[in-house]
Amino acid sequence: ATDAGSTDTATASTSSVANKDKPLVWYNRQPSNSSTGELDSAALSFNKDTYYVGFDAVQGAELQGQMIADYIEAHKDTLDRNGDGIVGYVLAIGDIGHNDSIARTRGVRKALGTGVEKDGAIVSDPAGTNTDGSSTAVQDGTVAGLTVRELASQEMKNSAGATWDAATAGNAIGTWTSSFGDQIDIVVSNNDGMGMSMFNAWSKAEGVPTFGYDANSDAVAA
Numbered sequence: 001a002t003d004a005g006s007t008d009t010a011t012a013s014t015s016s017v018a019n020k021d022k023p024l025v026w027y028n029r030q031p032s033n034s035s036t037g038e039l040d041s042a043a044l045s046f047n048k049d050t051y052y053v054g055f056d057a058v059q060g061a062e063l064q065g066q067m068i069a070d071y072i073e074a075h076k077d078t079l080d081r082n083g084d085g086i087v088g089y090v091l092a093i094g095d096i097g098h099n100d101s102i103a104r105t106r107g108v109r110k111a112l113g114t115g116v117e118k119d120g121a122i123v124s125d126p127a128g129t130n131t132d133g134s135s136t137a138v139q140d141g142t143v144a145g146l147t148v149r150e151l152a153s154q155e156m157k158n159s160a161g162a163t164w165d166a167a168t169a170g171n172a173i174g175t176w177t178s179s180f181g182d183q184i185d186i187v188v189s190n191n192d193g194m195g196m197s198m199f200n201a202w203s204k205a206e207g208v209p210t211f212g213y214d215a216n217s218d219a220v221a222a
Helices: 057-074 099-112 166-183 192-206 217-221
Strands: 024-027 050-053 086-093 141-143 146-155 184-189
Touching (some): 057 099, 057 141, 086 099, 086 166, 086 192, 099 141, 099 146, 146 166, 166 184, 166 192, 184 192, 192 217
Parallel strands (some): 024 050, 086 146
Antiparallel strands (some): 141 146
């Protein structure tokens, strides 16, 4: 530290880091770049006893996307509810800066062909409302000969700043369905909490398939 009036900058001269040899556990969120999702290798290998406890974000994301693609193929003759020739889905994004959320958005878009690549990675930004297919964050894809479009997506963040917010997702599906409900053939979510909120608010009664992520007990039961 320095005195308030000092012109010198005092620096600590040491070659050690406090607690540098103690085990370090990263839990449920891999340290990563909040914009690109690139893992922070230095943080993940801080010392020989550094661990990450959680899911393989990329593998799980690709499995979710493949489940949706498989469902479209198996139901291609009946899935397009309004007969407009487009299988439309909406996507609830949990946290635009969270590595798992980024991976899950990319996994869905990769499997459905709706992803747009930038700097070697699929864009994970919310598309906003894209009923006309004009968004630059996504593009129309093709699965089983059907055109697939991400009709809308947004980060589910409430006014207090909480992300992955189920209530916000419930409100969002209400807004989306009031504007273009008959275009929505599939509901997709980055997690089960938001997915169940949209399922209970709309898609259950409408018989619209809803895909979450986590295997929460209420979602498994539903």
